[in-house]
Structure formats: C-alpha cells, structure tokens
Amino acid sequence: MFKRFLYIVLTVSFASTLLFGCGGKENLGSPDVIKWVGTPNMPVESNSMVQKFIEDKYNVQLEVKSITIDYYQKLGADIAGGDVPDVMFINEPQNWQPLVDQGLLAEIDQDFLKDYAPRHYAAIEQVDKTIWAAGMYKDALYAVPKIMGNEYNTVMVWRGDWLDNLGIKQIPDTIDEFEYSFRKFRYDDPDGNGKKDTYGLTGMGGSAQRQFDEIFGAYGIMPGQWKVVGDKVCNSTTMDAAKDVIALLNQWYKEELIDPEMITDKQDNVVEKLEQGRIGAIHTALSNVSMNHPQGRSKFESMKKTNPNSVIEQRVGKLPAGPSGQRGDWLWGPRSNFIVFGSHLKNDAEKMSKILEILDDINYDEETALKVVFGDRGRTYDYIDPEIGAASGVKYLPPFDTDKNARAKEGIGQQGFFNMLAPVSDWAAIDVANKYANADFKKENEELAYWGSYQDDLMRPQLPSSIRFQGDLDKLKTTAYSEFITGVRSIDSWDAFVNEYMDKGGAILEQEAQEYYVNYIKDIK
Amino acid sequence: MTAETVKNNCRIENKKGNAMLKNIKKHRYLLLMLTPGLLYFVIFRYIPIYGVLMAFQDYSLKYGVLGSKWVGLKHFISLFSGGDFQLVLKNTVLISFLKIICGFPAPIILALLFNELKDGYYKKITQTISYAPHFFSWVVVSGMLTSLLSPSVGMVNKIIQALGGQPIYFLADKNWFVQIIIMSDIWKEVGWGSIIYLAALAGINYEMHEAAVIDGASRIKRMVYINIPNILPTIATMLILRMGSLLDAGFDQIFNLESVAVRDVSDIIDTYVYRMGVGSFQYSFASAAGLFKSVIGIAMVLLTNRIARRLSDGESSIW
Numbered sequence: 001m002f003k004r005f006l007y008i009v010l011t012v013s014f015a016s017t018l019l020f021g022c023g024g025k026e027n028l029g030s031p032d033v034i035k036w037v038g039t040p041n042m043p044v045e046s047n048s049m050v051q052k053f054i055e056d057k058y059n060v061q062l063e064v065k066s067i068t069i070d071y072y073q074k075l076g077a078d079i080a081g082g083d084v085p086d087v088m089f090i091n092e093p094q095n096w097q098p099l100v101d102q103g104l105l106a107e108i109d110q111d112f113l114k115d116y117a118p119r120h121y122a123a124i125e126q127v128d129k130t131i132w133a134a135g136m137y138k139d140a141l142y143a144v145p146k147i148m149g150n151e152y153n154t155v156m157v158w159r160g161d162w163l164d165n166l167g168i169k170q171i172p173d174t175i176d177e178f179e180y181s182f183r184k185f186r187y188d189d190p191d192g193n194g195k196k197d198t199y200g201l202t203g204m205g206g207s208a209q210r211q212f213d214e215i216f217g218a219y220g221i222m223p224g225q226w227k228v229v230g231d232k233v234c235n236s237t238t239m240d241a242a243k244d245v246i247a248l249l250n251q252w253y254k255e256e257l258i259d260p261e262m263i264t265d266k267q268d269n270v271v272e273k274l275e276q277g278r279i280g281a282i283h284t285a286l287s288n289v290s291m292n293h294p295q296g297r298s299k300f301e302s303m304k305k306t307n308p309n310s311v312i313e314q315r316v317g318k319l320p321a322g323p324s325g326q327r328g329d330w331l332w333g334p335r336s337n338f339i340v341f342g343s344h345l346k347n348d349a350e351k352m353s354k355i356l357e358i359l360d361d362i363n364y365d366e367e368t369a370l371k372v373v374f375g376d377r378g379r380t381y382d383y384i385d386p387e388i389g390a391a392s393g394v395k396y397l398p399p400f401d402t403d404k405n406a407r408a409k410e411g412i413g414q415q416g417f418f419n420m421l422a423p424v425s426d427w428a429a430i431d432v433a434n435k436y437a438n439a440d441f442k443k444e445n446e447e448l449a450y451w452g453s454y455q456d457d458l459m460r461p462q463l464p465s466s467i468r469f470q471g472d473l474d475k476l477k478t479t480a481y482s483e484f485i486t487g488v489r490s491i492d493s494w495d496a497f498v499n500e501y502m503d504k505g506g507a508i509l510e511q512e513a514q515e516y517y518v519n520y521i522k523d524i525k
Numbered sequence: 526m527t528a529e530t531v532k533n534n535c536r537i538e539n540k541k542g543n544a545m546l547k548n549i550k551k552h553r554y555l556l557l558m559l560t561p562g563l564l565y566f567v568i569f570r571y572i573p574i575y576g577v578l579m580a581f582q583d584y585s586l587k588y589g590v591l592g593s594k595w596v597g598l599k600h601f602i603s604l605f606s607g608g609d610f611q612l613v614l615k616n617t618v619l620i621s622f623l624k625i626i627c628g629f630p631a632p633i634i635l636a637l638l639f640n641e642l643k644d645g646y647y648k649k650i651t652q653t654i655s656y657a658p659h660f661f662s663w664v665v666v667s668g669m670l671t672s673l674l675s676p677s678v679g680m681v682n683k684i685i686q687a688l689g690g691q692p693i694y695f696l697a698d699k700n701w702f703v704q705i706i707i708m709s710d711i712w713k714e715v716g717w718g719s720i721i722y723l724a725a726l727a728g729i730n731y732e733m734h735e736a737a738v739i740d741g742a743s744r745i746k747r748m749v750y751i752n753i754p755n756i757l758p759t760i761a762t763m764l765i766l767r768m769g770s771l772l773d774a775g776f777d778q779i780f781n782l783e784s785v786a787v788r789d790v791s792d793i794i795d796t797y798v799y800r801m802g803v804g805s806f807q808y809s810f811a812s813a814a815g816l817f818k819s820v821i822g823i824a825m826v827l828l829t830n831r832i833a834r835r836l837s838d839g840e841s842s843i844w
Contacts, residue, residue, distance in 0.1 A: 076806055079586040098806040102585040197677065206785050263697040264671060264784045278677065343587075467807070471800025472609060475788060482785040504608055 033061040034355060035342075037088035038417030040071040043404060048411025050372050050418055057368075058358050066408075066417060079104060084342040087355050089420055090143065091337050093134065093462035099340070100142050106341040106352065108141045116353040117360035120421055123147055123429065131335040133520035134459045143338035149423025149430050152449045153319060153328050154214070154283045160313030162190035162198075162280050171317035175218050178281075178320045182257040185280040199279045200252070202259035204266060205482045208474040212249055212485075213330040214283045217454055218322030219245045222330060223477065225456040226513055231522070233458065233513045235506060237477050238498045246494075249485045263482060275303070275312060283329060286449045289314050292441035294393075318448055326453070333455030336424045362428075363421040366435070369428035372419055375400070375412040390436050458521060463512040469505025476501060580812035600813035609797060617793040620703060620774040625767060628711045632718030633760060637748055639719065640726045655716025667781035670709055671696065697786035706791075710778060725759040726752060761833045761841035768825040772818040794818065 038044065044051075044066040051062050065085070067074050072095065075088065084104060090096040099105050110132075114121040124131045127147055135143040158171060163181070166188055172181045182200025184190065190198055203212045209224050216222055221241040227234050236242060252258050259265070259279055273279045290296040304311050319327045339359065345352045362372050374381035380400045385392035399406045407413045416422040426433035434442075480497045483489035489497075502510075549556065575590060580600055582593040604610070635655065642648040658666065673679050674695040682692040695701045729752065737747050776795035783791040798814045834842035 072806065076586060076808075080589065095806075099586075102587050102806075104587050206783075259677075260694065261675065261677065261697075263694075263786045269671070276678070467801070468603070472607065475792075475800065479785045479788050486786075488786075 033063050034087065034351065035063045035065070035083075035085040036418075037065050037067065037075065037085040039089045039337075039415055039420055040067050042066060042413045042415035042417040043068050043408040044411050044413070044417045045408050048409060049375065050411030053371060054358060054362075054418065058354065058361075060354060060358070064411075064417075084344065086342050086345060086351060087359075087420075088340055088342075089337065090340050092460075093137070093143075093338075094467065096143050096338060096340050097137050097462055100137050104343050105142050106343050106345040108135075108144060108341065108352075110141055112349070112353070113141075113144065113356065116356035117144075117421075119364035119429070120144070120360050123364075128334045129524045130459055130521055133516075133524065134335045134461065135338060136520050139519075143340045144421075145338055146336040146421055147423050147430075148332060148334050148336045149425040149433075150445075151331055151334070151425060152286060152445050153217075153331065153451045153454075155286045155289070155449050156214070156281055156283050156317045156319055157274065157289055158281045158315045158317060159190070159274065159277070160315040162277075163315060165190050165192060171315055173318060173321060175215070175320045175322055179252070179257070181280065182252065183255065186255070186257050190280060191277050198277065199259040200257040201281055202265045202270060202273060202279050203249075203262040203485075204270065205263040206266070206478055208478055209330045210267075211478060211481055212245075213454075214319050214328075215249065216242065216245050217328035217330075217451075218320045218326060220322065220324070220326045221245065222328075222454045223481070224330070224474075225454070226458040226461075228457040228517065233510065233517045235510055235513075237473075238501050238506065243491070243494050246481060246484045247491050250487060250491060253485050253487065258485070260486070263486070274314075275307075277312075283319060286316070286445055287441075289316055290441055290444055292438050292444055316448060319451070328451035328454040331453075331455040333459050335459045339420050359419075359421050362419045364429045364432065366428075366432045369419060369432050370394075373412060373414055373416075373422075373427045375410050380410060380412060391439060393436050393438055458513060458517060461513065461516050463509055463516060465505060465508050465512055469509055473501065473505055473509070476504060577812060577816050579809050580816045582809055584809045584812070586806065596809075600810050601817065603810070604798075604801075604813050604817065607797065607801060609792060612789070613792050613794055613797040616790060617772055617774045617795075620706060620779075620793060621771050623703065623707050624710055624774070625764075625771075627707050628714070629764060629767060631711050631715045633722055633756075635715055636719040636722035636726060636756075637752060639723060640752065641744060641748070652716065656720065657716070658713040659717035661713070663777035663781045666709065666713060667778070670705070670782065674705065696782060697784055699787050699790050702782075702787040702790055706775070706778060706782065709782075710775060721763065722756055722759060725756040729755045757837075758841045761837065762843060765826055765829045765833060765843055768829040769822040771825045772821050 044064055046064060048064075051064055054060070055062055065078075075085075078085070079099075090099075096105065110121075124145065124147065131145045131147065132141070135141050135145045137143075156172075158181075162185060163169075163171070166181070166184045168181055168184070170177075172178045178200075185198050185200045187196070189196070204210045211223070213222065219241060221227075221236050221239060223237040223242050225236050227236050227239070249258065253260075259273070265273070270279075270282050271284070274282045287293040287295045288299060291300065319329060321327050341352055341355070361368050363369060370377075374394055374396065377383075379397070381394050381396050383389055383392055384395050395401060396407070396412075400410070400412065404413070411418065414427045416427075419428060422428055423430060423433075426437075480489065480501075484491055484494070484497075578590050579593070581595060581597060582590070583596050583599075584590070585593045607613075639648065639652060642651075674681055676682050676692040676694040681695070686692055693701060695705050733751050733755075734747060737751060742750070772794055774793040774795070776793070776799070779791055779793055780796055780799070783796070794814065798811065801810065830842050830844065
C-alpha cells in the first residue's frame with residue numbers, strides 16, 4: 001500500500017516541473033534603507049568596507065544583495081515574494097521590458113536624471129545621443145543605459161613561423177593579400193611536415209554575430225545588424241552586399257582555404273587550432289595578445305608553461321582591408337547594460353535622487369571610484385610600478401589579487417557591484433580609468449585595431465516581435481550562411497533564402513525596426 | 526512471506542483498534558526516515574503544481590498567480606504555431622524513443638554482467654569507472670566528444686583512416702548526429718543506471734541459485750531463468766517511469782553538441798523553447814511548454830502501466 005502510494009507520488013511529481021511563485025504584498029521596508037542589487041557575478045558580503053564607506057559618505061543605509069548565479073531566476077523569485085529592489089542591474093531590454101509590462105519599474109524623468117547624475121547624463125550626450133533610445137520603452141525612459149567605454153575592433157594574429165617559411169615578408173593587409181597567404185598556407189606546406197594538413201582560416205559557424213565577421217567587415221556589411229540607408233532601416237543579413245561576401249567565402253571553401261570544421265568551431269578551440277598549427281590566422285581582441293596588456297601577458301605565460309616547446313610567434317596585424325579600404329568586425333556599440341528602479345520609487349523622488357547621486361559619484365569621481373573598486377592604497381591595492389605611479393596602472397595586493405572571498409569581505413572588485421555605471425571594458429568612467437591605463441597599449445590599440453565602425457545603427461533594439469521571431473531567424477541565418485559557404489546550398493538560391501527569412505518574421509521585424517527608428521532615433525540624430 | 530501476511534491479516538481483524546497504531550509503533554524509525562522524503566515531495570513537487578495556472582495567464586510577478594490576467598490558450602497557441610514546431614516534435618520523439626529503445630536495456634545488461642563478477646578490486650574499479658561519466662556535465666563531455674570525433678585530429682577518425690577509410694565529420698553529418706547522441710548518452714548514463722538493477726539482483730534469494738547449481742544449471746541458464754525474472758518488476762517500474770519523460774530528449778546534451786549543419790535533426794522541444802523564450806521572466810510560456818510535456822508524459826506513464834499490467838497479470842505494473 002505504502003509502496004504503491006510512493007510510486008504515485010513519484011509519478012505525479014514528473015508533472016510538476018513548474019516554478020514556485022506567489023503574489024505577496026509589496027514589502028517596501030524602511031524608507032531610508034536602499035535595497036541594492038548590484039551587477040551579478042561579483043560576490044559581496046553584507047557590511048563590507050565599501051558598504052560602510054558609502055553609508056557614511058552619503059548618509060544612507062544599504063541592504064545589499066549579491067547574486068552570483070541564476071540572476072534572473074533569483075531576482076524574479078524575490079520580486080514575486082514582494083521584495084522589489086530599489087535599484088538593480090539588468091542586462092538587455094528583453095530582460096527589463098517584461099518588468100515594465102508588469103508595472104514593476106519606475107519611470108525615470110530625463111531632466112531628473114540630468115539634475116542628480118549630471119556627469120553620466122553629459123557622458124551619454126557626448127558619446128552618442130542614440131544611447132537614450134535604448135532605455136526608452138512605450139515612449140518613456142525606464143532604464144538608465146550604461147556606456148560601453150573603450151570598445152575596439154580586433155586584430156589578426158598570424159603564425160609568424162609560417163609566414164617566414166613561406167617567404168611572406170609583410171604581414172598581409174588587403175583581402176587579396178589575405179587570399180594569397182591562405183592559399184600558400186593550404187598548398188605550400190607551411191609547417192614543413194610533408195602533409196597537406198593546414199588551412200588558411202576557420203569561422204565560428206554557429207555564431208549569429210561572429211560568422212566570418214572580419215571578412216564581411218572588409219566589404220562594408222555586417223550581417224545581423226540594422227543598417228540605416230538614407231532614412232530606411234535595412235537588415236544587413238539579407239542585403240545583396242552580404243551575398244557577394246558569401247560568394248567569396250564559398251569560393252575559398254571550394255579551394256579548401258577554409259577549414260571544413262568551421263561548422264563546429266567555437267571561440268575557444270579556434271585559438272587552439274592556431275597554436276596546434278592547423279590554421280594560419282585568427283582574429284581576436286588585441287588585449288588577448290598584446291604584451292602591453294595584463295591579459296595578453298598572462299595568456300602568453302600560461303602558454304609557455306603548458307607547452308614550452310611549441311610557443312608560437314604570434315605576429316599581430318590589422319583586419320583585412322576590402323576593395324574600398326574598409327575594415328572592421330562586429331562591435332556591440334556604445335550602449336551597454338542598464339540600471340533600473342523599482343516601481344515604488346515613482347513616489348519617492350528623494351530616494352531615487354540619492355541613488356543617482358551615489359552612482360554618478362562612484363563612477364565619475366576619481367577618489368570615490370578608486371575607493372569603491374580597489375579599496376585602500378597600500379592595504380588592498382597599489383600601483384603596478386610605484387615609480388611611474390598611476391599611469392602604470394593599479395593592481396590588487398595579495399590576498400585580494402586572487403582571493404575573491406577576501407574581496408567580497410571588503411566589497412571591492414572590478415565587476416561593478418557598487419559601481420554599476422562603470423563601462424564594460426573599464427572599472428570606472430573612461431576619463432578616470434584612462435589615467436590608470438597603460439599608454440603603450442592605448443597607442444597600440446589605436447594603430448592596429450581602432451576602426452570604430454560596425455555597430456548596430458539602432459543599438460540592438462528589442463522590438464515588439466523580437467521574442468517571437470529572433471531566435472528562429474538567427475537559426476535560419478547561421479544555417480543558411482553555412483550552407484551557402486560550404487556549397488550545400490547554391491548561391492543561386494539566395495533570393496529564396498531572403499524570401500524565407502522575410503516570411504518567417506524578417507519582414508515584420510524590419511517594419512518594426514523602421515517604426516522604432518522613426519519614433520526614437522531619427523530626431524535625436 | 527505469504528503465510529505471515531495471512532497471519533497478520535487475521536490479527537488485524539481480531540484486534541482492529543490498535544493494530545494500526547501497533548504497526549506504526551513497530552515501524553516508527555522507518556516511518557521517521559521516510560518523512561523528510563515525503564515532505565520534500567509535498568513541498569517542492571505537490572504544492573507548486575498550482576503554478577500550472579501560469580500557463581493560462583500572462584503571469585505577472587507583481588500580481589502573482591491569483592491576480593494575473595487570464596489569457597486562455599494563448600501561450601499554447603504560440604507554442605504550437607511556431608513554424609518549426611512539427612519538425613521539433615518529430616525530432617524530440619524520435620531521439621527520445623531511440624534513447625529508450627537502445628539506452629534502456631543497456632544498464633540491465635551491464636548489471637547482469639557485473640553481477641557475474643566475483644567481488645573484489647576488479648569489480649569495484651570497473652563499476653566505479655562505469656558510473657564516473659554520470660558526474661561529468663555535458664559541457665565537458667561535449668568538449669571531449671568534439672575533439673575525439675574531429676575529422677582531422679580526432680582519435681576515432683585516425684583509426685578509421687589507419688584502417689583505410691575516409692574520415693567522417695560525425696558531429697556535422699545528419700546521418701551520424703542522432704547516433705552519436707544516443708551512443709554518448711548510453712556511455713554517460715549506463716553505469717549509473719545499472720546501480721538500481723544491481724540492488725535488485727542483490728536481493729535475489731541465494732537459495733534459488735544454490736538449488737539451480739545442484740541441478741546443473743549453467744551461468745547463462747541461471748541468468749535467464751533466475752536473475753531476469755526476479756528483476757522484471759524493477760525493470761517494468763523503471764520503464765514506466767522512464768516513459769514519463771518521453772519529451773525530455775536531453776537539452777544539455779543537444780544544446781552543447783548541435784551545430785548549424787545538423788539542426789534539421791537536432792532541434793528538439795527544449796532548444797525550441799529556449800529560442801522562443803529569449804527574454805527573461807517568460808514564466809507563462811515556459812509553463813505552457815512544461816505542462817504540454819508533462820501531459821504527454823503522464824499519458825505515456827498510464828499507457829505503459831496499462832500494457833505492463835496486461836502482460837504481467839498485474840504483477841509488474843505500478844498500480
């Protein structure tokens with residue numbers, strides 16, 4: 001009997017893969033306490049040094065909640081339990097727009113923002129006014145957009161030994177020179193092992209963004225992005241310019257210059273393939289390979305450690321220049337993630353102003369920013385080279401450099417739990433962070449990797465029908481592009497692909513993108 | 526066993542009043558140990574069932590299940606009306622059925638084989654190795670598979686080439702992909718799955734084997750006529766429960782192994798729902814998809830149970 005009962009329990013339990021949720025009453029807490037849900041993935045303990053610093057300096061009480069895993073699930077559970085944070089981090093419009101629909105976010109008055117976060121307001125105005133559009137929804141501003149910061153294009157990394165073996169003296173620069181080198185990589189045995197086992201390049205076949213983006217960039221087109229031509233919004237994915245590049249890639253594929261494993265290749269194993277001598281060139285961020293950047297140095301050190309015999313000479317060059325001299329790859333553009341406020345702040349202007357003031361100060365005031373992100377000089381951080389001082393950059397002192405629990409106790413860290421306005425690529429506002437940046441790296445970046453183009457003209461908007469169509473369209477795009485390149489599908493059937501794309505929602509999205517452009521962007525530009 | 530039960534029954538009839546209490550008292554420690562498990566199911570499995578209501582609402586975090594707007598079958602319609610739904614359903618059922626047909630007997634066979642080994646280091650080591658892969662995440666396993674099966678540097682293709690064959694791009698070949706999915710799933714879960722059958726085998730009365738040995742039955746005969754019939758109820762129960770997750774074709778596995786070249790055969794309900802629900806807080810849509818899968822699952826459980834009951838005269842079914 002009991003056995004039977006238990007089996008029934010077990011069986012029925014399959015039926016409940018469902019979410020626990022309940023609607024409680026909104027718990028607003030004490031009016032003076034700010035419920036702060038900072039940027040995810042940075043553990044911070046309660047009553048940390050930084051928290052106390054902020055509380056003392058701005059005369060507030062904080063209740064911090066650091067979510068390091070399953071951010072939206074946990075945030076959703078809190079909100080469903082009636083515990084709506086005052087201020088929280090949100091990644092993308094598709095993450096916060098549903099909250100607006102459910103009446104959970106406070107509208108932000110742009111003038112109010114200008115008054116209490118003047119430096120952030122000015123920074124957006126200066127970088128690109130279009131950024132404002134990203135925070136708008138239903139004709140009002142609901143999310144404070146963050147700024148991307150220093151975003152650079154990537155560089156080409158070549159096998160130096162192969163170029164030498166093949167007598168290619170100059171690092172390839174134009175698309176023709178690229179093609180010439182790729183052909184030699186394939187047919188002239190660059191590693192001298194007597195086998196035809198090398199290729200020119202590979203691609204990330206399944207990525208909706210980085211599917212040969214460096215080649216598309218040379219021809220002035222970036223599939224996956226919205227492009228404004230005149231006053232008309234076009235989808236780069238289905239434009240004829242993209243077709244021409246695909247035809248070229250198909251030609252390369254037929255000549256075996258492209259590794260057929262491009263179908264399954266991903267970011268990580270592409271680097272491996274270069275190191276193992278299967279392909280001759282990849283494109284990657286300069287910070288990954290530059291000796292002027294801590295990341296590049298540590299990657300080089302670890303490569304030396306794991307395999308001292310096969311350290312390859314990485315020769316860094318520019319992305320290929322197309323027939324009209326254009327270069328570039330996929331850029332995310334100047335707008336980054338968002339900060340939003342719980343709906344109850346609608347009626348609590350004082351609290352919202354206080355939060356804005358704190359955020360603005362932490363990011364744009366040098367002294368405060370240093371304190372919040374790095375702590376105390378001599379105790380938790382120091383200049384990398386004390387003789388040069390700030391311009392050599394800053395580093396955490398042990399144990400704070402490697403132990404994230406030690407940082408969590410202090411509340412410091414570069415992921416921006418407190419400094420939520422920090423640009424993605426830096427720890428504080430660009431003007432502040434640049435004072436502590438390596439000048440050589442900046443120069444190298446400008447020479448080799450700064451093209452500035454290829455960001456979405458509409459700043460990657462979330463359109464009303466995006467949820468319905470975008471996933472399927474991305475799938476269609478990556479599949480069809482791969483099939484065109486590998487020759488499974490003839491390039492003659494391009495028009496059929498375009499029609500299919502439009503029928504599956506592409507046309508609706510293009511229409512909505514046009515409306516979005518007219519409503520939010522046209523007048524700002 | 527039977528005689529004892531009858532005796533008990535008589536006693537119950539005689540002293541109806543305190544027999545139940547006596548029984549509870551007698552098994553109090555067992556019942557106590559059962560309590561946490563029951564509580565778990567009540568709290569985390571039964572109570573949340575009211576959440577299925579979300580599938581028929583535009584669920585709002587603010588108003589909860591009681592206050593959200595009712596929208597009828599809206600989310601089911603958008604689930605079924607997506608252009609790829611038919612293909613996705615077909616792939617899911619195909620992959621899942623193949624997994625059951627090929628993958629279900631595997632742990633039984635392995636358990637029977639392990640059972641024939643003498644206790645000792647060899648048995649312990651092989652058993653441990655066999656269920657180790659269960660603890661690897663699919664991210665790790667897919668990394669291993671990608672390099673093992675690579676047409677250029679993969680070990681499998683090196684062997685094929687050494688034997689004079691042409692390299693096969695397993696993970697980008699529609700004819701191979703499903704087979705790789707099935708085989709890797711078996712490899713990963715076979716050892717873990719065999720544990721319950723080993724436990725069932727350990728429960729077989731040893732006297733049966735002794736008697737059979739005296740009668741001169743070989744190992745194979747004993748396996749066929751003693752071991753298998755004795756674990757048949759366990760097998761039936763496991764199969765019935767397994768049918769309940771028919772529409773779970775393995776999201777983690779496929780999500781990590783699929784590529785653009787095989788999407789026609791690899792796209793399953795879970796990857797489809799994942800694509801459809803790109804935004805956050807899409808509880809209603811996810812609930813609708815979950816409910817759909819559960820309804821099919823429970824139907825399969827009822828059906829399989831019925832078949833099992835018919836075939837075994839009511840001995841091997843769950844109820």
